[in-house]
Amino acid sequence: QKIKNSSSARRRVAIIGGGLVGSLSTIYFAKRGWEVLLFELRKDPRLEDKTSLSQRSINLALSARGISALKNAGSNLDEVVLSQVAPMKGRMIHRRKGGLLSQLYGVFGECIYSVDRATLLGLLLDDAEKSENVKIYFEHQLKQCDFDARVLDVENKNDGTISKYEADLIVGADGAYSTVRSQLMRVVRMNYQQEFIPHAYCELTIPPKKNAKGEFEFAMDPNHLHIWPRHTFMMIALPNLDKSFTCTLFMPYEKFDAIKTEDDLITFYQLYFTDAIPLIGEQNLKRDYFLNPKGSLISIKCDPYNYKDRAVIIGDAAHSMVPFYGQGMNCGFQDVEILDKIFEQHNINSQKPEININTFNTNSAKEQENDDMKFRKDLERALDEYTRYRHIDVTTICDLAMYNYIEMRSSVISPIYITRKKIEEWLHWLFPSRIIPLYPMVSFTDMRYSDAQRRWKRQNFLINVIAGSTVLATFAALVLGLRCGRCNIQNVNYKDSMVSIIKNIYEKISRKIF
Ligand code: FAD
Known part of the structure; x- marks a missing residue:
């Protein structure tokens, strides 16, 4: 069967899956000058009947990481998206016996944003389509990949025909049940875990x-x-x-x-x-x-994400997480941004070397071959680095998402949780850059997820010490007060020494923090 290869002077990337992550990735690759073929199994969502049941409004929480990736995609995509969102500044807890309790996400008025999934996807596809080097194939399903030959078999769902496409790179953004991932498992020793x-x-x-x-x-x-x-x-x-x-x-x-x-x-x-x-x-x-x-609801971790210079998986295809941190899409968007940064660092050139047919000789053929080899080596190095860099962060957020389910459905109403949260917020307000609660680190910064978790564990220890010492100090002061009152002791030195003990504890703690 004839292979549909590229006649363009650009390197070709085939992106599988025109969901949120695949569409954003299309924009990034197009901006880098690649020829992009985007294959999406479903119909163009922009043509779907908005009143049909399958088009009921489903929304997602968009936060800092997602916004950063939209911003760096160019064409003011972040502003366009943010003009169509509803800001949420905190949680409103509805108690079983009635009554509401507001818990703000950030002490400085930070928000996460509720965005309609279909609207966001439409905006991304519109933007991707503006680029002349992008071709989107809806109702096209990837069936299999021959990574070594750089060829993919794609079925046109309208007429059932299967065509072969050549691509320099295959990007799997085809969601939790990814075909690219299962194809990769045939050629890579991939560790895989699902729950x-x-x-x-x-x-x-x-x-x-x-x-x-x-x-x-x-x-x-x-x-x-x-x-x-x-x-x-x-x-x-x-x-x-x-x-x-x-x-x-x-x-x-x-x-x-x-x-x-x-x-x-x-x-x-x-x-x-x-x-x-x-x-x-x-x-x-x-x-x-x-x-x-x-x-x-499934949680998936796997490693590595790439096979040589041939393919890489991103978004839910690489890491599916339970939705309780509102990070699945945000993390997938950040994958795209990080991959792009690593391409930049490795000078991945999307242009093929020019061959002048008139002066074609063995020397220029050799040069082209060298250029090709350099491109492939650089690309492999970049994709290897992407896997190495991203894996720890992605597994961390998968775990945190699992943890947050317990927090959301249970802890948020516990008095201990509420008191700890208040202490943490108060410390954050006092020392905004030194103590940051976990939720703001994950949702309002682009700090690596693994760094956020490490910092949170350290902070937790200190907050426990502060909370514990406050309880102890209060208890000691109460006992002392009672004894002084009962025995009518007017010994000022004794009281002073208690105050100095408490002061000492705080000084030690603050020295440990800073
Ligand atoms: P998908 O959205 O799954 O897109 C994959 C695309 O690939 C699909 O369009 C599919 O048709 C296509 N495809 C599949 N196989 C093939 C094939 N063989 N060939 C061609 N195309 C193919 N995340 C947040 O950040 N915030 C939230 O608030 C949030 N809430 C959530 C709530 C729920 C209930 C759930 C389930 C998830 C939530 N998420 C949230 C997670 C978020 O939905 C996903 O992380 C995100 O959609 C992943 O995008 P993706 O493009 O990687 O995958």
Whole structure:
């Protein structure tokens, strides 16, 4: 079969998967001057019927890492996207017995942003298509890759024909069940680990409500990510620009299975999410719960991400994480930005050497061969470095995402958690660059995930010492006060020495921090 190879003077990259990460990667490669072929299994999402069920509003939390990658993609992509988001400055906890509790994400008013997935993807595809060196093939599925020959087999889903395409580099951005990854496993000694958590998710909607003037408005505070934590399960809600909220119910499969009838559902909601029933509306709740799919949640780690200079996987294809840190897409966007930086450092040139046909001789053929070899060596070095650099960070955020599920569904209402959080925030406010809580490090900086985790563990130790010594000091002062009162001791030196002990403890701690 004839191979569709490139006649262009540019190096060719085939990107598999036109989801969020593949689309952003297309923009970056095009900006670097590559000829980009983007293959996406599904139809062009921009042509889908917006009212169909599959197009119901699904939103994502966009934060600093994602924004940075959008910014560095050029064409003011970050500004374009940020003009279509709803900012969320904290969590709003809905207690089971009623009552709300706001927990801000950052003490300096930092926000994460709720963005509609379809809108974001549309913006990325529009931007990618502006480049004349990009060709997008929708309804085209990668079937297999011959990495050594640099050839891929792609099926056109419309007519079932399979074509062969040649590419200098294959980028797998084809999601958690990646074909590129499974093809890589045939040629690379890849370590692979996957875990399905026992929980599934189901999306529901809180529609806008009408106010007294007949205008539509948000049914709850729109500047928060709402959480109904119920220890072993939870519901969350993120605001949309159309003044609705998209709720996601996360629960163990058995709990989903136990709700068989509409009455079971309403009884369950009356028990655990009473305040949400009038917000969602009984009829909507019954319809959405029984009609919408129940998605499974998987965590995937693998290593390495590349095979020589031939292929690399990014986004969910390389690391799928449970969604509780709101980092899956952000981390995937950061993959794209980091890969691009490493290409820059390694001077990966997207232009093929020019061959002048008129003066073609063995010398120029040799030069071209040398140039080709240099390109391949540089590319392999760059991709190896990408794997080495990125792996620790990606596995860290996969673990943190798992950890955050417990925090979101349970810890956020524990008095110990709330007190620790207050101490941490207070210290952060006092020493903004020295003590930073984990959530802001992950969501509001582009610090390496592994550095954030290391710093957090160190800080945790100190905060525990501070909290512990405060309790001890208070206790000691109380005992001392009682003894002084009971025995009527007016010994000033004794009291002074207690004060100096407490002072000493704090000085030692602060010396340890700074
Ligand atoms: P995908 O979005 O899965 O895209 C892969 C694409 O590849 C798809 O379009 C698919 O059709 C295509 N494809 C697959 N196989 C082939 C093939 N063989 N040939 C051609 N094309 C193919 N992340 C956040 O940052 N913030 C959040 O708030 C957040 N919330 C989430 C909530 C839930 C419930 C879930 C499940 C995830 C959430 N995530 C969030 C994670 C985020 O959705 C993913 O990390 C992100 O979508 C990954 O993008 P991707 O492009 O790598 O993969």
